[in-house]
Amino acid sequence: MHIDTLTPQHWEAYELIDSGGFEKLERFGEYITARPEPQAVWDKSLAESDWRKKAHAIFENKNITDEMRDKGNWNILKKMPDKWQMHYRYKDNLLKFKASLTSFKHVGVFPEQAANWDFIMDSTKAISTKTNIKVPKVLNLFAYTGIASLAARSAGAEVTHVDALKQLVTWANENREMSGLKDIRWIVEDAVKFVKREVRRGSIYQGIILDPPAYGRGANGEKWVLEEGINELVKLVAQLLDREQHFLVMNLYSKGLSAIIGANLIHNAFGKKDNLHIGELYLEDSFEKKLPLGVFCRFVSV
The missing domain is CATH 2.60.40.1180 (Golgi alpha-mannosidase II)
Structure with a gap:
């Protein structure tokens, strides 16, 4: 590995x-x-x-x-x-989104995730051009202000965006409007509850973005602790992913969880993945110091 x-x-x-x-x-x-x-x-x-x-x-x-x-x-x-407005450009895709100072130190964008946005756009386009699935279905869980949703939608996906907080979904919709994109499906709900219902329905997605916080609470007081809930969630998500043409992106922000733990979760839920790419996301400052900002686990099969 x-x-x-x-x-x-x-x-x-x-x-x-x-x-x-x-x-x-x-x-x-x-x-x-x-x-x-x-x-x-x-x-x-x-x-x-x-x-x-x-x-x-x-x-x-x-x-x-x-x-x-x-x-x-x-x-x-x-x-x-x-x-204020920001933008991110990758190949033919231009994403526009709002930045704003919040009381929880965030500004509405996690810049290190741009490396995953590129992967989402490339994987979505690969599925739509190299397979018979012309409009891949992509599910974004714990979707925050939705820049990953914009990435998938700009690449031609049918996107379902799930977050428990209505104000964040509203922010994500503003970002969609700024980017000139249409028809993202907005779901204001606890991610685990939504996934369980989708499993019962037999729903299938070609792409899944799994970006859970270390801890959090849903609109109805649902408590989320990453270490306690991630194993069950990954196993549920595995039931929603297309067996043939697919991609998955998972981020882990808890300092207690390593890339190896992420790999174990993926292999346990999906079976051995030879194309699994794991590691640390980082940003480099202007003095060449590298700042680690979480673990990524992702794979694609087209």
């Missing part, structure tokens, strides 16, 4: 400027933010004063409990809008 590293290659609107001191300094379009990053255990390359000179906004967190560790406030240092 080979464990690889993977980083985006086609960003124009994003840059990791510096990292260290448990923080990261990033450019999202025209605006620069500083926010916590528990993986950045090394020293910053730039002085603290340089960070403050560059940053439009700095995320400040005074919470110490696990469930509130990402909640805080943005200290706005320079004038900037509440929301």
Whole structure:
């Protein structure tokens, strides 16, 4: 088994400027933010004063409990809008989406995932051009603001987008409109409940994107803990994936889960996959420090 590293290659609107001191300094379009990053255990390359000179906004967190560790406030240092547009271009696909400062330190986009967006677009187009399935069906679970959904839709897929929080699905729909795309199926529901119902229906998808958080709660109080729920979920998802023409992308963000654990989950649910590609996603700052940002597991069969 080979464990690889993977980083985006086609960003124009994003840059990791510096990292260290448990923080990261990033450019999202025209605006620069500083926010916590528990993986950045090394020293910053730039002085603290340089960070403050560059940053439009700095995320400040005074919470110490696990469930509130990402909640805080943005200290706005320079004038900037509440929301702004970003874009991502890959081959003939142009995705447009909204960035916005949230109380949970996020801005609506996980930049390291661009490496997976490329894979989703390439895999979708390969299925539609090399097989008799002209419109692949793609399921995006824990779909957040939906940029992976846009990637699949822009490549010609019929997309079902599932997230438990209505406000995130609304955000994703705004991103669809910005990108000039049509007809994404929006589902506001707990992902596990939706998958169980799809299994009972006998539904089949050619592509599945599985992007669960380390922990979270659904709209009706459903509790999700990655380590507790991921094994059952992967086994359920295996029943939905087309046996012949398919692709799967799974991300694991918990620091306690490794690429090898992801491979074991895949092999247990799908059988031995010789084409399984596993490893760590990372972003490289302008000082060549590599910031790890989760585990990826993916495969494609066309």
